[in-house]
Amino acid sequence: MTLFDDFMVRATLAGLGVVLAAAPLGCFVVWRRMAYFGDATAHASILGVALALAFNVSILGGVLSVALIMALTVSALGGRGYAMDTLLGVMAHSSLAFGLVAVSFIDGVRVDLMAYLFGDILAVGRVDLLVIWGGAALVLLLLLARWSALLTSTLNPDLASAAGISPRREQLILSIALAMVVAVAIKVVGVLLIAAMLLIPAAAARPFARTPERMALIAVVIGAVSVLSGIQLAFQFDSPTGPTIVCVAAVLFCAASVLDYLRPNRA
């Protein structure tokens, strides 16, 4: 397969894989006002990277377990005195700090760490590609299987309970999906920009959608356009690829907002 030998092709496929899972999940993040939750999970994952390097286990496993532990801890501690954003802030930044300190004790990973903070989509290998698409497919399947239940408990927890759906379980499912997206996206856009790939396409899609499903689809399209043109632009201007992708998404978001503002009958 000579096609996959091209690093540009691999980068594009990696980006598209991440977008496929991140955009629909991002819609839930926007609807549930969990933006900061995505951020916190991403920050915490750097601790996962450090631990994985220290104990010589797979990065994916390290990131996934730390992100999961954080999601579970926050869910369990929520509503016990501290406001959610305070709790998330404490967990996010302290695990980021612990992660950075832990990494400094490990020899020879200083350069590597930059790659995890900002991602290195051009260095995506075949195995990475498999991991990304596998993880994305899992997240997508999870969302599809629980779509109605997730949507109902997003709408109103009481309505969900009355219909026999446990809002806590749906929250947990979203947390797990979030942890998985962060873990597979770390290579593509890096820890610091994952939240952007969750939020920006979903937010840009909002003005054009009349149903939740439509919003998720449009978000995927906007995310895909950002990846495709971001990689091309980064190649032409020799700019860092991950941030360029996010820049394109941000420009699309601005364009969408302006279009929405100019529309005569705003929905």
Next chain:
Amino acid sequence: MSDTLISLKNVCVHIGAKVALHDVNLAIKSGEIVTVVGPNGSGKSTLLRTLVSAIKPTGGQITRMPNLRIGYVPQKLHIDPTLPLTVRRFLSLPRRVNDAVAEKALNDAGAGDLGKRQMTGLSGGQFQRVLLARALLNNPHILILDEATQGLDQPGSADFYAQIAQVRQNFGCAVLMVSHELHVVMAASDRVICLNGHICCEGAPEIVASAPEYRALFGSGTQGALALYRHEHSHTHDETCAHDHAQSHHNENSHDNSEATL
């Protein structure tokens, strides 16, 4: 007792460390209209949310008729403006319903022409009708409404209650609601439950309105009608009420607890 839909036996509910409800005994029979009244913080919403399984009771027993279908209209439903949702799509959550069923429910709730509208673009009255339509989808045995007319003006809420009466006639379902509109309570209810952490008194509207416990909670002017409005926001608990309660089926301590939070 085959026509009892739901019954509560000695049910207690804690919200955090606070006792929200204690020693609640209650049975709803098919077809009857029961209204719950009580001051703010008296546990009205908690009672309803317990009945629809949104809250687990910390003590006591809830018995539901097998295969009981509940239609629940929540107190308020905030839909985040970032969530695009048509009325038609909203009705298909969480279970998809076909167009005929959705249309019938909307018509039954007096919201026939709203199907294509966005949920966030509806007026208060329209929104409540859509919530009612959603509650009617599964042809419920009992309709549970939690201050469904909150935020509606007088004609708006009168219209809404007329719709409920219509629905009850068409469906023959029981109705359990929390309401502050005394003319509705007095005119339309088969039974009124006066709640303040526990059931102070219950019975036919005219009996409850003259009960000392009810007077103690709501005052005695105009059968308590004006007092209900007036005292709703500035409720101070009357000592005589505590005395009456001390003689009944619960200990004074827990009652003082629930009072302290009022």
